[in-house]
Each structure stands twice: as C-alpha cells, then as structure tokens.
Amino acid sequence: MSTTTTSQTPENEEPAGPPEAAQARPARLIQNEATTEIPVHLLFRDDPDPVSLPLRPAVVARRQGTGEQPRFRRPLPAKPRPAPEVDPELVERAARVLPGTAGVLAGSCGLAGCLATSWWAGVLPPLAADALRLPVYAGAGLGPAQWAAYAGAGALGLFGFGGLARGRTGRAWVLGLFGRYRGTVRRTGLMWVNPLLLRRRVDVRLRHWRSEPMPAADANGVALRVAVLVVWRVRDTARATLGVEDHETYLRECVEAALTRVPVEPPGGAKGAAEPAVDALTRLVAADSGPVGIEVFSVQPLRVEYAPEVAAAMTRRRIATLDAQQRATMLTSVVDSVEDTVTRLTMRGLVELDDYERKALVKDLTVAFCSGRGEAAP
Structure with missing residues (x-):
C-alpha cells in the first residue's frame, strides 16, 4: 500500500517560478495617505551612492489616528533687538560766529x-x-x-x-x-x-527729571506703579534737536520701555534688593537714548506702589504675612519662656511634678504667657 504525500503551499508563500517570471513581477510598494511610494527593496539597499535614485521624503505629514509622532522643527534663534540709529553725518560741530x-x-x-x-x-x-x-x-x-x-x-x-x-x-x-x-x-x-x-x-546743563507714576511689574508679574528719578543731560545738541522730534519725550518713552522689561522690587522688599533694578534700568535707558545725544547717569525708582486694581488684595496679603510672622515670633518666645520656667522650678527642687502635673503646668503657663503677650501687643 503506497502512501501519497501531498504538500500544500501556504497562502502567504508565493510559488516558486522561473527567474524570468520573478523579474517581470512588479515590486511591492508601501502607500498610504501620509507616505509616498517607496519600493521595498530600496529600504534595505546597501548601495552607498544615492545619487542615481533620488527619493522624496517618506513622511510628509502626521496622519491622524495612526499614532505617528510629529516631527518638531528646531526653534530659530531669537534675533537681536536692533539698536536705534541716527544719521551718522549728524554730529555736533562748532558754528562760526x-x-x-x-x-x-x-x-x-x-x-x-x-x-x-x-x-x-x-x-x-x-x-x-x-x-x-x-x-x-x-x-x-x-x-x-x-x-x-x-x-x-x-x-x-x-x-x-x-x-x-x-x-x-x-x-x-x-x-x-x-x-x-x-x-x-x-x-x-x-x-x-x-x-x-x-x-x-x-539746555545742556545737568538735569533731574521726576516722572509721574508709570506702569511696571515685579518678578512675579504683579502690576506696580513706579515714579522714577532720571539724571541726564544733552551731550550732542545736533542729534538731540534734529535727530528726534522732542528729546525729552523720547527720554520719557525710553524709561517707560525699560520699566516693562526690568522687574522692580515691590513695596516692603528687602534692603539692597533694588540695586540690580537700578543698574539694569540705567543701562537700558542709556543704551536707548545714547544714539540721540542724551547721556543718562542714573534711573532710580523713588516711589513704588501697587496698581489700583491689585492694591487692596496685596495689602491684605502683606498684612496677613506680617501677622503670621508676628505670631510665629510670639509663639517661639512663649515656648522658650515656658521651658525656662519649668526647668528652673524642677532643677531647684521647688516642686516635684509627675508627667500629668508637668503637662498641666506647661498648659497653664502657655495660656498665661500668650494672654499677656496678646494684651501687650496692641
């Protein structure tokens, strides 16, 4: 009895054929909405010379719902702010008189x-x-x-x-x-x-200009109103008079622009914290007004206050902060006083206290000291 073995070809496996048929068969392609046509055999090409076969980029956009990650472009570097320029031939010179x-x-x-x-x-x-x-x-x-x-x-x-x-x-x-x-x-x-x-x-004398309250902000972005004192003088009369329409108005606008870029120390700040803001304001205003013949020596905030729209809220916040600091200081002082009193009474042998009596004494002394400090505080 002879057994006949039948070999079945899988559906996905292509039947073997002559080489001529394989060469005539078209190459497989990958094609969808977000890619271009790329022959499969080119994905694994070992030829290092891609000049003969120019290819277009495969992924040209993100296809929604495919999970494909978008390609982010590297942000361009920020362009430097152009410095103000005046006619280079406009320079002060002595007139003939x-x-x-x-x-x-x-x-x-x-x-x-x-x-x-x-x-x-x-x-x-x-x-x-x-x-x-x-x-x-x-x-x-x-x-x-x-x-x-x-x-x-x-x-x-x-x-x-x-x-x-x-x-x-x-x-x-x-x-x-x-x-x-x-x-x-x-x-x-x-x-x-x-x-x-x-x-x-x-006027080429040394001059002081005190501004009206101008809008500004602190490091946290809270709106402020700042009155500044500017010490300046006209160095080049030709540029100050002919380079701009009004050099005093130009100086005021330079100060306003500098206040929008430099954070100012809010009211009640630490001492010495306003020096960096003064240096930055002076440097910016001097750089902006120098090309028009104005020499700036100092830009110093005189009065700093919160803007009307946030003044009430910031005042309550400041009062709450001061109150919390005062309470923390008073509590520390009371705890130290109670500890010192209990320690002295125990070490000198004036009283003998167990744990319950010690806790009661500490409680009574704390209440008494806190009540005394509270009455004396106002």
Whole structure:
C-alpha cells in the first residue's frame, strides 16, 4: 500500500517560478495617505551612492489616528533687538560766529550812514544837525542815489544789530539755514550770529527729571506703579534737536520701555534688593537714548506702589504675612519662656511634678504667657 504525500503551499508563500517570471513581477510598494511610494527593496539597499535614485521624503505629514509622532522643527534663534540709529553725518560741530563788537560796529556804521544820507538829502532836522555839529547844507533832495544810500546803510545797520546774541552758561544755540544744520554755539557773552540762521536754544546743563507714576511689574508679574528719578543731560545738541522730534519725550518713552522689561522690587522688599533694578534700568535707558545725544547717569525708582486694581488684595496679603510672622515670633518666645520656667522650678527642687502635673503646668503657663503677650501687643 503506497502512501501519497501531498504538500500544500501556504497562502502567504508565493510559488516558486522561473527567474524570468520573478523579474517581470512588479515590486511591492508601501502607500498610504501620509507616505509616498517607496519600493521595498530600496529600504534595505546597501548601495552607498544615492545619487542615481533620488527619493522624496517618506513622511510628509502626521496622519491622524495612526499614532505617528510629529516631527518638531528646531526653534530659530531669537534675533537681536536692533539698536536705534541716527544719521551718522549728524554730529555736533562748532558754528562760526563773530565777537559782539563786530555786530555793534557794523550797526553803528549803518546808523551813521543813515544820518549822513539824511544830511546829504537835506532832510535832517536842525536840532539833530546842531547836536551832531554838522554844517548847514541845503541838501540835494531825495533822489535815486539817496535812496540807494539809505538802503545800503539801513541793511548794514539791521544786519549788524540783528545778529547780536547773548550766550549763557549751560545753554547752547543750534543753528540751521533752510533746513540744513550749520553748527552749534556754546560760547558765552555777547556775540554776533548770522541773522539769517534759525536758532534753537538747548539746555545742556545737568538735569533731574521726576516722572509721574508709570506702569511696571515685579518678578512675579504683579502690576506696580513706579515714579522714577532720571539724571541726564544733552551731550550732542545736533542729534538731540534734529535727530528726534522732542528729546525729552523720547527720554520719557525710553524709561517707560525699560520699566516693562526690568522687574522692580515691590513695596516692603528687602534692603539692597533694588540695586540690580537700578543698574539694569540705567543701562537700558542709556543704551536707548545714547544714539540721540542724551547721556543718562542714573534711573532710580523713588516711589513704588501697587496698581489700583491689585492694591487692596496685596495689602491684605502683606498684612496677613506680617501677622503670621508676628505670631510665629510670639509663639517661639512663649515656648522658650515656658521651658525656662519649668526647668528652673524642677532643677531647684521647688516642686516635684509627675508627667500629668508637668503637662498641666506647661498648659497653664502657655495660656498665661500668650494672654499677656496678646494684651501687650496692641
């Protein structure tokens, strides 16, 4: 009896065939909603040269419900804050002026020319002629030559007297002609400046500015109101006057911006804790206002208080903290006093106490000391 053995091919196993059939069969592909088509044999390719077979990225997005982890991009580094810049050619330089005697001399010459022209035209009053001791002259009348002499002498007098200016200590003049910067005058005393130039007076003295309460915050983000004292002066008059519209307003805005970036010590803070905030505020304000010709020496908070919307809550919190500290201090003092009393009574042999009596004595002494401290506290 012969036994016939039948071999069954599994469903998942492919039947063996000739090599030509295997080469003609298409390669297996992996394809779904979140991946591109990748041949299976390329996943395990040992060829190190990928140039001949360019591939696109497999996973292009996260498929919902598949459990695939998203690919997070590395955050880009923060860009540095750009520093304020002003026209580099706008730098303070000395203006050309003359001593005041030159203006007085030119004005006097113009006035004398007007008087001489009046005497020449015969329109000078007799009293003025007698006062000036001029000879009697009938005059040639007012003709074109006389009017030209009047115009020249009058222009010279106006140009001489109109350019006189008085320079003061701690003040400077910024001069401009038709919108162009012509220089700065820091001289003092009487001087002559071209009257056609536009003058802007600038205070270059050391100045103190006390601000109104400005919004700020502490290290925990609690809203505060801070009044600061700024010590500053104008170092470059050209940039302070022409670089910004109003350098005082610009300085105030720089202080407000610095207060939003630097945490301020809240009221009742530890002594010496405000020094880092003062240094940081001074450094930031000086860096922001330096390019416009303002030199800042100190930015110091004078009065720090909580904002109206949180003032009541923070006051209650502060009172509760002080009360807790006082109670802890009083309790420590009472416990020390009770311990010292019981120890002295026992060591000197004044009383002999068992555990129950010791506990009762400690309780009574604690109540008595706490009541005494509570009455004496107010």
